[in-house]
Amino acid sequence: MKDINKSAQIKLTISRIVVYAILIFLSFLCLFFFYLMFINSTRSHAQLQGGFTLIPSNNFFTNLKNAWNDSDINIPVGMKNSFVVALLSGLLTTYFSALTAYGTYVYNFKLKKFAHLFILAIMMIPSQVSAVGFIQLAFKYGLTNKLWVLIVPSIAAPAVYFYMRQYLEATLPLEMVEAARIDGANEFKIFNQVVLPIMKPAIAVQMIFSFVGSWNNYFMPSLLLNKPNVKTVPVMIATLRSADYSKFDMGKVYMLMLMAILPVMVIYVILSKSIIKGVTSGSVKG
Numbered sequence: 001m002k003d004i005n006k007s008a009q010i011k012l013t014i015s016r017i018v019v020y021a022i023l024i025f026l027s028f029l030c031l032f033f034f035y036l037m038f039i040n041s042t043r044s045h046a047q048l049q050g051g052f053t054l055i056p057s058n059n060f061f062t063n064l065k066n067a068w069n070d071s072d073i074n075i076p077v078g079m080k081n082s083f084v085v086a087l088l089s090g091l092l093t094t095y096f097s098a099l100t101a102y103g104t105y106v107y108n109f110k111l112k113k114f115a116h117l118f119i120l121a122i123m124m125i126p127s128q129v130s131a132v133g134f135i136q137l138a139f140k141y142g143l144t145n146k147l148w149v150l151i152v153p154s155i156a157a158p159a160v161y162f163y164m165r166q167y168l169e170a171t172l173p174l175e176m177v178e179a180a181r182i183d184g185a186n187e188f189k190i191f192n193q194v195v196l197p198i199m200k201p202a203i204a205v206q207m208i209f210s211f212v213g214s215w216n217n218y219f220m221p222s223l224l225l226n227k228p229n230v231k232t233v234p235v236m237i238a239t240l241r242s243a244d245y246s247k248f249d250m251g252k253v254y255m256l257m258l259m260a261i262l263p264v265m266v267i268y269v270i271l272s273k274s275i276i277k278g279v280t281s282g283s284v285k286g
Contacts, residue, residue: 039054039057041257059251089210090154101168104119106177120162134153163202172195218235221235
């Protein structure tokens, strides 16, 4: 009996070692590219052309100064524009997708199943196909060079809706909604004060994805924004990369890329804590 227990413990230990080794390797792969970006942001253009290295150089503040003072871009304005678009898009996407999922899950109406399937069908359409008509509409009615043109369409997010609907089906008992109605709460109060706390982990996850997706979005801003005061960070990075050879400085490009990724990392850390807290502590307290 002791030999069997000892053999099982050995197998369990080996399994844990293998799992930890895989996790360490995957973590290294993820963090290595961030480290490499930081290293490249400390090197000059000539040093970057010289090849690969893991040792930091002494051009960090020079690259920062050159990028900050570049006449073709305005980093503070670009960061502000990207943050406003990403934050508002993330909030609108998660809130209205959760509200739509709540409506199709809780309420019974004639076209309920059709509405659900229609939203899922829209998810199958490539974003580039739907963007063509939207861009034509924006140019026709003079809606270009306005940040809200990038924010408002984020309300319609079929993929986020689908995730929220699946989460509600797994976590929200309909009896809880009925009990809130019996207590006299109106529908928006039920959603905002009862349902949203339950959905906190799902909202945090989708907020991360929506924020990062909007922050890194280059396709739509590059077509709709051409004035310097409304450009976002990805458009500014593309501007630096497309500069003529006499002005091209890879050190500035890596510096701007490093500055662009820092807010995303901060948001991820903040919302990751919310996910863990929401899962471990629960959302309904007695």
